[in-house]
Amino acid sequence: MEFRRGDKIEVCSKEEGFVGSYYEATVVSQLRKDLYVVQYKNLLEDNNDSEPLVETVRAGEVRPVPPQIPASEFGLFDAVDAFDNDGWWVGAISGKKGSDDYFVFFETTGDEIAYPVSRLRVHLDWVKAKWVSPKQRWLLIYS
Secondary structure, three states, X not given: OOOOOOOEEEEEOOOOOOOOEEEEEEEEEEEEOOEEEEEXXXXXXXXXXXXXXXXXXXXXXXXXXXXXXXXXXXXXXOEEEEEEOOEEEEEEEEEEEOOOEEEEEEOOOOEEEEEEHHHEEEOOEEEOOEEEOHHHHHHHHOO
């Protein structure tokens, strides 16, 4: 899938300590078929914290923004994305705290953190240009 200038996307971080996180951005331009210039929504330039970060990323690190799936409750072990540190981090529900907070376990870091439901979304995978649940992912990969 190719993206055009102005498209809202998410960029997957491959940097150590940030694996499993996605950051909202807008496509500024396409340099080549496999290279985009993007401007992040929440990440700022190191030397000027009033300017959004602009960087060049590979096409394999870019995906469309996932569809919003309304969810007011999650079950144990449900795959979720939690909004933290300016990005979405992939985890799994490991417990519930009170009526509106959930504990999320992050396999990449071994951390377990409580989040209000408002900072969680249903996790979806982008596979073969389709949004699928983690359970459906295996069917698409091996079909």
